[in-house]
Structures are given as C-alpha cells and as structure tokens.
Amino acid sequence: MMGGFGFADEDSYKEWTNKKDPVSIGCLTRLVFLKSKDDGKIINFLMTIVGDNNYHHDKASQLSKNSYLSKEKNFSGYVFYHDLNGNFVNGWKYEKGSVVAKTTMTKGGNIPTQLKLATTCTESTVYKWITFTTGWYQTSNTYEGTMYLSEETSFYVPVTTTSCTGDGGGGGSPTVTVSTGGYSPIPSPPPPPPPPLLTKLSKIENVNSLDQTQKNLLETALNELINMGCLGAASYNNLVQTGTKINFAVGGGETASYDPSNKTLTFFNTSSITSGNLQEELFHAAQDAYYPGGTNQYRNVGFSNIEFEAKLYRDIVNIGCCTMFPRLDTPTEIVNEYFLMADQFRTNGYTSFTPTTYNLWVDRFRTYNPGTPYALPKSANFNTTTLINSMLGGCTQ
Numbered sequence: 001m002m003g004g005f006g007f008a009d010e011d012s013y014k015e016w017t018n019k020k021d022p023v024s025i026g027c028l029t030r031l032v033f034l035k036s037k038d039d040g041k042i043i044n045f046l047m048t049i050v051g052d053n054n055y056h057h058d059k060a061s062q063l064s065k066n067s068y069l070s071k072e073k074n075f076s077g078y079v080f081y082h083d084l085n086g087n088f089v090n091g092w093k094y095e096k097g098s099v100v101a102k103t104t105m106t107k108g109g110n111i112p113t114q115l116k117l118a119t120t121c122t123e124s125t126v127y128k129w130i131t132f133t134t135g136w137y138q139t140s141n142t143y144e145g146t147m148y149l150s151e152e153t154s155f156y157v158p159v160t161t162t163s164c165t166g167d168g169g170g171g172g173s174p175t176v177t178v179s180t181g182g183y184s185p186i187p188s189p190p191p192p193p194p195p196p197l198l199t200k201l202s203k204i205e206n207v208n209s210l211d212q213t214q215k216n217l218l219e220t221a222l223n224e225l226i227n228m229g230c231l232g233a234a235s236y237n238n239l240v241q242t243g244t245k246i247n248f249a250v251g252g253g254e255t256a257s258y259d260p261s262n263k264t265l266t267f268f269n270t271s272s273i274t275s276g277n278l279q280e281e282l283f284h285a286a287q288d289a290y291y292p293g294g295t296n297q298y299r300n301v302g303f304s305n306i307e308f309e310a311k312l313y314r315d316i317v318n319i320g321c322c323t324m325f326p327r328l329d330t331p332t333e334i335v336n337e338y339f340l341m342a343d344q345f346r347t348n349g350y351t352s353f354t355p356t357t358y359n360l361w362v363d364r365f366r367t368y369n370p371g372t373p374y375a376l377p378k379s380a381n382f383n384t385t386t387l388i389n390s391m392l393g394g395c396t397q
C-alpha cells in the first residue's frame with residue numbers, strides 16, 4: 001500500500017504500543033454507494049469500522065462481515081463516516097452490535113471542532129493511525145515477474161471524540177438521535193439566490209445617493225418615460241445604447257438640473273423627482289455625451305443652444321406648448337407657429353432645420369425668455385438640432 005489511515009480505540013492503541021500486535025490496529029474502510037429510492041440520486045462516502053480491543057480478541061470477530069446495512073452481533077467499537085475528501089462527517093459508538101451513542105470528533109487530526117449539546121456526553125480518545133511509505137524496493141524472487149515491496153512507517157495521532165446519548169433538549173440545540181448508525185451529512189447550505197434582475201435605472205446610473213423612497217420614485221418616473229414609447233424613451237435609450245452612466249442626487253438649487261462637470265443629475269427635493277424633470281435632464285445628459293467635448297463648455301456661450309434643443313425635445317414628445325415659451329406675454333402668433341413646427345417634427349419623425357430657421361428659433365427662445373439663462377449668447381458650433389434628429393429619426397407616431 002502507498003499509505004493510509006485508520007482508527008483504533010485506546011485499549012487497542014496501548015496494546016499496539018506494547019506488543020506491536022498488528023491485529024489490534026485492524027480497521028476496515030469501505031467506499032459506500034447509496035442510491036435514493038426517491039430520486040435515484042447516488043451518494044457515496046467512506047465508512048470506517050473500528051473494533052474495540054475486546055472485539056479484536058473475540059475469536060468470532062470478522063471485521064469484513066460488517067457492512068453499511070448490517071453489523072456483527074458482537075461488534076463493539078466505532079463506525080466513522082468521512083466524505084470523499086476525507087472530511088469527518090459523523091460517527092457512531094457500538095456495543096454488541098447496537099448503536100449506543102453518536103460520536104463527534106472534537107479535536108485532533110485536523111478535524112474541525114464540532115459542538116454538540118446533548119444530555120449525556122462522554123469524551124474519549126481514539127487513535128488515528130497513519131502509514132507512510134518510505135521506500136520502494138524491486139526484488140527478484142521465486143514469483144514470476146517483478147514485485148514491489150515498500151517499507152512503511154506507522155504512527156498514531158490521538159483524536160478526541162465526544163459520544164452522546166439522548167437528545168439535546170430544547171433551545172434550538174441540535175438533536176442527537178441514537179438510532180440509525182448511518183451516514184448523516186450536514187445538509188449543504190442552499191445555493192445563493194440569483195442576482196436581482198437589472199432595473200432599468202441601473203443601466204444608466206453610476207453613483208446614486210438617493211434614499212430608498214427617492215429611488216423608488218425615480219424608478220417610477222423612469223418607467224413612465226419609457227412607457228411613453230419611442231419618443232419619450234428616446235433619451236433613456238440613447239444613454240443605454242451609448243453606455244452613458246450618470247450620478248443621481250437630491251438637494252440642488254433648481255427644480256432639477258444636470259451638471260456636465262460632474263455628470264450628476266440633481267433633483268431639488270423628493271417631490272421634484274418626476275418624469276417631466278427626468279425627461280429634460282436625461283436629454284441634457286445625452287447631449288453631454290453626444291456633442292464633441294461635452295456640454296460643460298456651454299455654460300455661458302451656447303447655453304441657449306443646449307436649452308433650446310432640450311425644450312424642443314420635450315414639446316415634441318408631450319404634444320403641447322410649451323416649455324419653450326412659458327411666459328404669457330409671448331406673442332400668440334409665435335406660440336402658434338412654434339406649435340405647428342413642433343408638430344411637424346412629431347408627425348414626420350424629424351425635420352432638419354436649415355441654419356437660418358434654426359437660428360431664428362433660438363433667437364426667439366432667447367428673446368421671449370428675458371432675464372433668464374436661456375437668453376445667454378448662442379454658440380457658432382450649432383446650426384441645427386443634430387441630437388434630436390439622430391434620436392427621433394427612427395420614431396414614427
């Protein structure tokens with residue numbers, strides 16, 4: 001053999017150390033296959049039968065007669081179960097062929113300590129023997145062929161066991177049932193739950209500092225946008241398609257704002273977490289990702305271009321007027337003309353502005369929102385609404 005391990009009880013161990021009597025270290029390990037009658041599943045494990053000293057000196061004893069399902073009538077000793085990795089699982093103490101206690105290894109032999117609470121427990125020591133092969137010799141002899149002999153060294157490691165009878169009583173302590181003498185592995189823990197499905201929000205969020213209530217409102221608002229269909233979902237879909245992620249926060253100076261310098265969408269407070277605010281600010285995030293160099297360069301010159309396009313997007317989606325011209329003193333003919341123009345975008349998918357028309361409308365936006373940031377200077381970098389054109393080009397109402 002290449003080496004092995006087994007167990008002996010204390011009396012057998014003492015006899016072995018005195019006499020080196022090989023019979024007293026006798027133990028038998030079997031590989032057991034069990035097939036479940038219910039589901040046909042097969043489990044296998046190692047069963048080691050260790051006779052005590054009296055058993056070994058009983059002339060009638062024959063270790064090999066003991067199997068998983070039956071034991072000799074005179075069998076006294078231990079039965080230990082290990083899994084196929086060699087880890088101790090459980091064990092039983094027998095006297096005259098019957099189980100009298102459940103055995104737990106508590107220390108020694110690299111076997112992890114297990115705690116058992118039970119009415120009656122006694123600690124005892126068994127000896128784990130280990131054999132190492134220290135050399136191989138090739139010999140020629142009277143047998144045909146070649147025979148290999150090994151020189152072996154055996155030694156013992158004491159292993160403390162605790163044998164308990166009765167059960168552990170209440171209080172959630174494990175129940176020790178002395179009955180079967182069988183293999184009783186600790187049930188393996190249930191598999192971890194599958195990761196939660198990605199929420200729609202998680203596809204576009206980076207750092208989200210909202211509390212759970214606010215996050216729920218945000219998810220609701222986002223779903224409202226997405227349910228509006230192709231036009232309403234356009235800026236969200238654009239962010240997802242371009243892999244753009246932004247931060248979400250609450251506690252800013254305006255109703256809602258998107259800051260391109262730190263990619264953060266900030267709601268003023270909990271009640272400003274609405275689909276309307278989200279619609280405009282997600283569009284600003286999409287602009288930031290779309291226009292070369294981002295939109296942080298347009299905090300002053302070009303701010304009117306950025307806002308003009310965002311308001312136009314909202315008015316196209318919402319079939320109305322107007323976030324573009326909110327003041328009541330805006331000339332009615334301007335408002336009406338704008339309404340028809342936005343409707344053209346909506347019904348035709350998109351309409352590309354000529355630079356002249358584009359600049360005319362941006363100037364009107366600046367003029368009729370006096371004293372606001374919307375009146376800030378235009379940038380020469382814009383002469384049409386290219387992001388709207390690319391986002392809405394595939395949408396038909």
Ligand SMILES: [Zn+2]
Nearest residue numbers: 280284307310
């Ligand atoms: Zn805006």
